[in-house]
Amino acid sequence: MSSGHAAPGVERKLYFEDVTVGLVLETPGMTLTTAHVGMFSGLCDTRLADPLTVPELLPLCLSSGLGWRVPQPPLVVLAFMGFEWRFLRPARVGDTIRSVSKSLAKRLMKEGGVVIEERNILNQRDELVQGGKLTLLVARRPAP
């Protein structure tokens, strides 16, 4: 394991106790390209009538990686338990999306803590492309 000799700060993580309900986090943008669409369609076998249409699930998938690029350490997510999602506008190749998220609630459980996150994906015109609520199981801070 590599974590034993990390410099202070390098391995910083956020635990359940560190989640601030109501704090809004915004990711950097990501321009959707034919490379994204081609790779996603090849991996998942999505058939598209129009090669410039972005598959509905792709912005959602990209938001999970964008979420690691906010100005705070990553949350120790043990499991993605479920979510509810609305697809409001189709995205097109050339659009630049970003994700804005906020913790709505947190609840302590036996094996960790449950965090409800609201997440909205916006385009370069600040239009809501898709969004919803995610239920995450987050690790509790280990005893010192």
Added chain:
Amino acid sequence: MYRSPGRTVTEADIVIFAGLSGDYNVLHTDAEFMKASIFGERIAHGLLGLSIQQGLLGRSEPRRADERLVGLKWKFRGPIRIGDTLHVEARIAAKHDGEKPESGLITMQRRVLNQHGEVVQEGETEHLVGRRPG
């Protein structure tokens, strides 16, 4: 009911999905770390499983006119491991009029099962579908 063909989830699928999505969580990328976890090995991203089932179902359903996915309620019930073979079972649970005269809404219930018959993911999807003209 629709039953999709099977698909075996490989290590390559997980690596490609991590690269595409940018989600390099250790759950999916660090084999050594995961040996000590309750799973004992790397597991697939939940959203990779969701995306794979979408493609699988597309191979077994008829193409509907002007179909668009508009909503999703989804539960991740269990891990998807490297080497697991998934298939999807789906049925149309409801049909409604849409807000506009040219389309209606259908609700589908879907279950994603592995080779042991365990449900690893399940949920409901809502789709806009074009109405027959005239």
